[in-house]
Amino acid sequence: MTRRLGIHLIAWAIGLIWLIPFVGIVMSSLRPQRELIHGWWNLSPFTLSLDNFIEAWNHPSAPLGQGIRNSLIVVIPATIVPLFIGAMAAYGFLRFRVPFSNTLFLIIVLLMSIPQQMVAVPLFRFMRDVGLLDTYTGLVLVHSAWALPWVILFLRNYLSTLPPEIEEAASLDGANRFQIFTRIVLPLSVPGLASAMALQLTWAWNDFFMALILLFDPDKLVATQRIPLLRGQYQVDWGVLTAASLLTMSVPILVFALLQRYYIRGLVGWTLK
């Protein structure tokens, strides 16, 4: 019994240690700068205020409120588009046998390994030439393309667990392939789509590099791009910086909290089967 208790205590001690950095940023975001000079763990005096959040939200050179709005404008289509297109492709790869489709699939899967830096310069030039540089449309298209390899791999594995008999019954009833896909396959794959959505929302929101090279109008910058700009001129203003960090983190944390089961299944699903 005492050994059991020991395990629980160790587990909770680890959990608390892991939480300390987050406690630190919450504490310093909620307190005025003058109280933080001797560290956020000094609790006297202790004044709570939302000033840091208000200052970060309306910051004169990099207002985070605008950044969060811009991030939403990018992330919502950058999740819907690859989910739909990726689900179609996953279905195509699973159901229709054509020569070399397996090789093609393997190439797409291998694309997951290459870093974004590999496309940066040509992508910048291409976007400039087609007039999509510094536009949300351009960034949405790039995010969609980069999400597709994983979405296709994940959803193909998911769809392969669905029984094909249902589709066969529908095709006997005269439904065409696209109708079978939208009316039968998509509704049946809602759990898989929820997993892909949870992860893609987080990845697109957390992205920094693609936004860094493709968006540069100060009014268009997304939330993650504004974090490095909020550091303060001579001295780091930890109050504002941590408040901005918390606001930017809150969206992926909310997605994780609401869709936790799907999130973890998305992460684990394709590895263990």
Place this chain on the structure above:
Amino acid sequence: MARMMQRRRIWHHPRVRDGLAFIMFTGPALVLIVLFIILPAVQTIVLSFTDDTGAFVGLRYFREVLANPDTWNIRRFPPGIPPWGSLVHNAVWILVHLPLSVALGLILAVVLDKAWGATVLKSIIFLGMVTPMIIGGVIIRFLFDENAGIITAILRGIGLEALGRTWTAYPETALVALILGSVWLWVGFSMILYSAGLATIPREYYEAAAVDGAGPLQQFWHITIPALRPVTLVIVAMTILWELKIFDIVYTATLGGPGGATMVLALQMYFYAFRALQFNHAAAVATLLSLFTFIVGLWFTRTMRT
């Protein structure tokens, strides 16, 4: 009439119909992938082998990049202090971060497996993975800051005055701070995968082993570890890919500094391309980095299939 019938028959031939359906369903995805991944990646390869006039120059840019102390500065390697060059920094990152992440993830998964409130504890540890890495860099800076940081305060408290300075501001400590911080951020990944892996091991294995007189440590060594081999493989591959691609954390925590002491390949590529406007050298760095990640990806897909 007969010819039209024949044409219709070809149209309805199962293989042709499957081919058309395949194109219709995968077409949009393939167009996006080709336009925004494959084509620019191929152009980057071309850029790394040709000069501004388009003439083929062989490995010239690769040689220049590798001869540059930005990339390879091995003479300063221990006992000297960083900068050791981006390539060496990435390698050190893998050598330190990989074993720590794998071992800690496994220990946490096992310890938390039967603890009270395991779900809450796992969520706390997983928070680092949910956090945007650009903020991960902010948090690392914050933890190791001379005035605001709790780690430096603790170290001063136990008498280690020399480690009480802002770690990210000095070449001796900046790389260590980033690597340790990145362990804290990434361990949630290996822990979650190991937790899922533990749940797939049948209870009977342990019961049978206990009947045979195996203690907890023996059970762990002879049942748990071998059963988790496939998960370990996934974790190792994904972790190495992440370590090679590291960018955001360094960007906010140090911007590769001080004096290049935390420069990594991905950030070096960005500086070459978008600050120095040396597109060919940037392309060579990107191609080199992709070569490494591609080898890991290839190794991973091959071992997963067998």
